[in-house]
Amino acid sequence: DAGVIQSPRHEVTEMGQEVTLRCKPISGHDYLFWYRQTMMRGLELLIYFNNNVPIDDSGMPEDRFSAKMPNASFSTLKIQPSEPRDSAVYFCASGGWGGDRGPYEQYFGPGTRLTVT
Amino acid sequence: GQNIDQPTEMTATEGAIVQINCTYQTSGFNGLFWYQQHAGEAPTFLSYNVLDGLEEKGRFSSFLSRSKGYSYLLLKELQMKDSASYLCAVRDGGAGNNRKLIWGLGTSLAVNP
Numbered sequence: 001d002a003g004v005i006q007s008p009r010h011e012v013t014e015m016g017q018e019v020t021l022r023c024k025p026i027s028g029h030d031y032l033f034w035y036r037q038t039m040m041r042g043l044e045l046l047i048y049f050n051n052n053v054p055i056d057d058s059g060m061p062e063d064r065f066s067a068k069m070p071n072a073s074f075s076t077l078k079i080q081p082s083e084p085r086d087s088a089v090y091f092c093a094s095g096g097w098g099g100d101r102g103p104y105e106q107y108f109g110p111g112t113r114l115t116v117t
Numbered sequence: 118g119q120n121i122d123q124p125t126e127m128t129a130t131e132g133a134i135v136q137i138n139c140t141y142q143t144s145g146f147n148g149l150f151w152y153q154q155h156a157g158e159a160p161t162f163l164s165y166n167v168l169d170g171l172e173e174k175g176r177f178s179s180f181l182s183r184s185k186g187y188s189y190l191l192l193k194e195l196q197m198k199d200s201a202s203y204l205c206a207v208r209d210g211g212a213g214n215n216r217k218l219i220w221g222l223g224t225s226l227a228v229n230p
Contacts, residue, residue: 045220095216
């Protein structure tokens with residue numbers, strides 16, 4: 001299994017530009033999570049989906065952020081327009097029943113390091 | 118409110134034992150997770166506790182006391198590769214489909230020779 005795949009791994013953009021982050025979850029997982037991590041605030045949940053349906057988007061900072069999951073194997077997180085304070089590492093994670101490792105375990109992708117100048 | 122507390126930093130010596138504590142105050146509880154995160158990498162799952170007591174997995178063990186809102190991660194026979202951040206996360210519970218985790222800021226562990 002290839003694990004959770006994210007692209008791009010690094011993104012440098014100028015303030016005001018649109019940024020799109022992509023995620024392919026592990027096949028068979030029915031939950032997908034988008035997180036943002038910074039030194040000051042740690043790991044923050046932005047939004048999560050169950051069976052492609054958004055369940056909780058209370059962590060989405062503002063209307064500049066949007067997320068979609070058009071099918072079970074693909075999700076996007078879009079920031080438009082981007083601002084310097086959006087600079088962070090964005091992780092996508094997927095999960096399901098973990099079997100003997102316990103339920104609801106989340107598997108993280110390698111992350112996208114976003115820098116907005 | 119929702120809150121998870123962990124020490125910010127810890128230092129230990131190779132071969133020793135270290136205990137990383139986590140206390141939580143959440144509106145509900147349906148499981149506690151420990152994750153390991155090496156610098157520049159993604160978090161990886163270490164352990165899960167939903168009932169009181171100790172769960173052992175090789176060199177790592179995790180303990181939970183629900184009445185005290187307390188957990189610890191115990192690392193034995195420390196190795197240099199154990200230098201990482203250790204994240205405590207609580208599943209709040211609530212509605213049956215809730216999969217939201219509340220995360221601590223992590224404990225940065227440095228293992229010295």
